Amino acid sequence: MSRILVPCHVKGTVALQVGDVRTSQGRPGVLVIDVTFPSVAPFELQEITFKNYYTAFLSIRVRQHTSAHTTAKWLTCLRDYCLMPDPHSEEGAQEYVSLFKHQMLCDMARVSELRLILRQPSPLWLSFTVEELQIYQQGPKSPSMTFPKWLSHPVPCEQPALLCESLPDPSRVSSEVQQMWALTEMIRASHTSARIGRFDVDGCYDLNLLSYT
Amino acid sequence: MLQEESDLSLIIAQIVQKLKGSNLYSQLERQAWASLQRPEIKLESLKEDIKEFFKISGWEKKLQNAVYGELSVFPLPSHPAAPPEHLKEPLVYMRKAQGSWEKRILKSLNSMCTELSIPLARKRPVGEQKELLNKWNEMGTDEPDLSLFRPVYAPKDFLEVLINLRNPNYENGDSLSFRTHLGLIQIPLKVKDIPELKECFVELGLNTGQLGIDDSTQVPPELFENEHVRIGQKVLAEQDSAAAQQYIRQGSPTALRAELWALILNISSEPEDVLYYEQLKTNVIQHDLLVDSLIYKDVKLTASNDDYYFVFEDYLYQVLLCFSRDTSVLSHFAYNSASPPKSYIRGKLGLEEYAVFYPPNGVIPFHGFSMYVAPLCFLYHEPSKLYQIFREMYVRFFFRLHSISSHPSGIVSLCLLFETLLQTYLPQLFYHLREIGAQPLRISFKWMVRAFSGYLATDQLLLLWDRILGYNSLEILAVLAAAVFAFRAVNLMEVTSLAAAEVMRNNRRIIIWCGIPVYTLLKLE
Numbered sequence: 001m002s003r004i005l006v007p008c009h010v011k012g013t014v015a016l017q018v019g020d021v022r023t024s025q026g027r028p029g030v031l032v033i034d035v036t037f038p039s040v041a042p043f044e045l046q047e048i049t050f051k052n053y054y055t056a057f058l059s060i061r062v063r064q065h066t067s068a069h070t071t072a073k074w075l076t077c078l079r080d081y082c083l084m085p086d087p088h089s090e091e092g093a094q095e096y097v098s099l100f101k102h103q104m105l106c107d108m109a110r111v112s113e114l115r116l117i118l119r120q121p122s123p124l125w126l127s128f129t130v131e132e133l134q135i136y137q138q139g140p141k142s143p144s145m146t147f148p149k150w151l152s153h154p155v156p157c158e159q160p161a162l163l164c165e166s167l168p169d170p171s172r173v174s175s176e177v178q179q180m181w182a183l184t185e186m187i188r189a190s191h192t193s194a195r196i197g198r199f200d201v202d203g204c205y206d207l208n209l210l211s212y213t
Numbered sequence: 214m215l216q217e218e219s220d221l222s223l224i225i226a227q228i229v230q231k232l233k234g235s236n237l238y239s240q241l242e243r244q245a246w247a248s249l250q251r252p253e254i255k256l257e258s259l260k261e262d263i264k265e266f267f268k269i270s271g272w273e274k275k276l277q278n279a280v281y282g283e284l285s286v287f288p289l290p291s292h293p294a295a296p297p298e299h300l301k302e303p304l305v306y307m308r309k310a311q312g313s314w315e316k317r318i319l320k321s322l323n324s325m326c327t328e329l330s331i332p333l334a335r336k337r338p339v340g341e342q343k344e345l346l347n348k349w350n351e352m353g354t355d356e357p358d359l360s361l362f363r364p365v366y367a368p369k370d371f372l373e374v375l376i377n378l379r380n381p382n383y384e385n386g387d388s389l390s391f392r393t394h395l396g397l398i399q400i401p402l403k404v405k406d407i408p409e410l411k412e413c414f415v416e417l418g419l420n421t422g423q424l425g426i427d428d429s430t431q432v433p434p435e436l437f438e439n440e441h442v443r444i445g446q447k448v449l450a451e452q453d454s455a456a457a458q459q460y461i462r463q464g465s466p467t468a469l470r471a472e473l474w475a476l477i478l479n480i481s482s483e484p485e486d487v488l489y490y491e492q493l494k495t496n497v498i499q500h501d502l503l504v505d506s507l508i509y510k511d512v513k514l515t516a517s518n519d520d521y522y523f524v525f526e527d528y529l530y531q532v533l534l535c536f537s538r539d540t541s542v543l544s545h546f547a548y549n550s551a552s553p554p555k556s557y558i559r560g561k562l563g564l565e566e567y568a569v570f571y572p573p574n575g576v577i578p579f580h581g582f583s584m585y586v587a588p589l590c591f592l593y594h595e596p597s598k599l600y601q602i603f604r605e606m607y608v609r610f611f612f613r614l615h616s617i618s619s620h621p622s623g624i625v626s627l628c629l630l631f632e633t634l635l636q637t638y639l640p641q642l643f644y645h646l647r648e649i650g651a652q653p654l655r656i657s658f659k660w661m662v663r664a665f666s667g668y669l670a671t672d673q674l675l676l677l678w679d680r681i682l683g684y685n686s687l688e689i690l691a692v693l694a695a696a697v698f699a700f701r702a703v704n705l706m707e708v709t710s711l712a713a714a715e716v717m718r719n720n721r722r723i724i725i726w727c728g729i730p731v732y733t734l735l736k737l738e
Contacts, residue, residue: 049294054382089403090380090619094303096292124401126382132294176256199540199573205500206559207333207571209326210319 002139003046009036010133013118029121031055031129035114042110047136048099054128055118056087060099062106063113072112077104080119087122223290228283236485237279244272271452278454282479285458285685286609288548302550302618306380307625311550311617314374318577319554321365326503329361333556333571334502342498349494353517353526359510364580368662371579371615372397372655375625378617395647396632397654402619404630407638410692414684416462424464424676438466445469454479462683464676471592477682478605482598490597493535496573500538504572508533512583521671525590532586532600533578536607542574545608550618551575576612581659584666585611588674610687614662622687627661628654630691635698642702657694664690 015028037043042065060078078099084092101108114135120128199205232238245263248254254262267273291300302308326333337345348355376397379385383401394401405413417423422437432438441463448456449472457476465473475481497505512529516522522529536542546553553575561567586603593599613623620626635653636643646653660668664687665677680689698705 049292051294086403089401090304091403094305096295096299098292098294124384126384128382134294172257199496199538199569200500201558201567201569204558205334205336205569207556207569208559208562209323209333209556210571211555211557211562211568212316212319 003136004139006037006040006043006135006137008114008133008135009038010034011036013129026123027126029119029123031118033116033118033130033133035116035133035135037112037135042112043137044101045108045111045114045135046101046138048114048134049136050097050130050133052083052093052095052097053131054084054093054125055120055130056084056122056128057081057119058083058130059117059119060104061115061117062108062111063115064106065110065112074115075106077106077108079105087120088124220290224284227287227290228280231283231287232279235279236483237275241267241272241276244270274452278452278476278479281454286548297547300548301546301552304380304619306382307378307617307619308550310374310378312552314371314617315551315554318365322503322554322577325363325365331503331506334500337499337501341501345498349498349531351527352530355509357506357509359506359513362506362510364511364514365507365577367580368659371624371662372658375617375628378625394632395636395643396629397652398625398629398632400619400625400629402626402629404621404626404633405688407634410688413686414680414689414692416683417680422463424466424679442466442469445473449473449476452476458683458685460683461679465679467672467675470675470679474592474602474682475598478602478609480598480601480605482595482601486601487597490535490600493538493600494531496538497534502537502572504537504577505534507578508537508583511578511580515581515667516583516587519587519667522584522587522590522667525587528590528596528599529583529586531596532603533583535600536604537572537574537576537578539574539604540570542576542604542608543570545612546575549612549616550620550623551612551616576607579615581663581667584663588666588671588678591671591675609685610681611664613687614664624662627687627691628658630688631657631661631694634692634695638695639699639702642698642705645706653698657698660694660697661690665693 011034013031013033016030016032017028045062048060058078058081059076060081061074062077063072063074065072081099083095083097116130116133118128118130244267248263248266251266254266264273267276288300298308302311322333376399378398378400380400383399385399411418415421422441424438424441427437445460445466446469448460449469454476457473461473461477480486508530512526512533516529517526543553553570554577555568556571557563558567558569585607586599589599589603589606593602610622613620614627615624617623617625632654643653664681665674669677677689677693681687
């Protein structure tokens, strides 16, 4: 299924915290990232990919236009999706993640804005976010062609002339030949990735020093 | 569902691609072509008939074993957006730490090179080649002057690097709080706790028979041993890798061990493999590497001084020297956080066409490296088979013991697992040892890095390595290390210094039954 990258504008993260940020001891455990699509009309969202950085749970809210006349509504399409099974340990902390349309709670048609709500309840981490955020929409389906009439409705074939009995049945021969051809094509197309095993360059392996780059 | 299906087809495609380059593929092709002569193969149902033929003749089983082998070794295909470095090691700071550790090793090797004025590699003159070929089977009798060589690094240097490993995003406050790790490792990796370990190592439970315990002279063999041996023979007759891996979790009878390990690691001695080994031998004869001297020194310092392994000194040279020339080992760097060192042909610095890996297999041996090979010499006497088994063991398990990674079987996770087990279940002992300045990891690190080779009697060690193969994981090493401490807890509480604790530990072979880890830990639950 093809997909097209949708250019988006990721606004800066906003920390949600109760009380005054300067005086309170702890670090924020909830961050909000707004994603807008300034140059694109409301589209059908296919896939969201990103690289996690120590976010434990992700919720996504999406702003949808249900029809041309009503105002856009905010809906929750993903609730508390777990990115780190144990928020205190490194498992899943820097993984690449893809979220698809079929995993969402609501229909993803006509999306105009996204809001990602990141949660990290563990106080062990200094910061958390998601990186390399990319939004994809459905690519064009393969164009449907109209076949010419004579291809889709072949003329009923004439009865072949009865050949001498000693010759093999032509339809059987043609199917066997087709299969052999398919096998040879497959063998020709496959290539191995086996190494050759040489470590020297033209028989020479005189080295100076190890390289640091 | 869609995601699982596409993941599955990706895994299948990856395995097919890997197997296409293998010997098995060409053998299957040849068999398929040859089978066309057979009367039961008909052209209309060509595919099904050949599949049936493979099933009957045992080739399907070989293919199954190969696929099972690939699944055990290769990590699952990662996200399409993830770069190849991510497959080697997902955490960025660990990659960086591994990179700087490697740079230190390279600097050390380069400085040794310049100090001693010895080239990294040189072609041997013909006379020297002939001489080496003549004494190939008795290289141990050679006594070259190795006094100027020193090992590139020892396990304790590596431990210092691991102790200083820090996650920049982690709260590493100076004051003690709930977030401080009391042990030496300060990385919050996910390690299994006792309930998870019990579930994982269920075949090591009290109710299941174990070789090494339930085959001792006091226990009548009808209770467990006879049946277990019979099942082992059946598994070998079926030639099924997966069944062998399951079977060996309860230990392997000595007579069947060599074949079982070969079956699990999917090693078969075809003529091509013997030829490949001979080719490596030719490479050793033709080119002399600096790394060879490091290997010589290591063998002389470790295995030759060991009561059990000194007889195998010649075998060790034959395996390790060839190992350094084997470029097929380079493929394991796809899932190893380490990277092979690079160099350029003399006079062609910077030109990519003249860039090579050094040593050809990308692995620089450290002090104690030869101990990975030594126990295998008890099982295999034919050099090419011994070589293949060692190579497979290295690219599946041993590489994880000396590279920095977040993998559950990596040395960092093993250290953390050991420390966590000890803190959770022997807190008094842990506190006492910490107070006298004898952090337990300083004692047990060298056991784990060598997979207990040289620290356990050989029959015990082979029973331990049975379990490593059976569970396809090195976590049992950390569990055994913790169990040793638990076993000697009473004595250790009386110790007053690190040196004394060390002496207690090194007091010759720790003769313990292999089942002790789970027994001890179950008692502690």
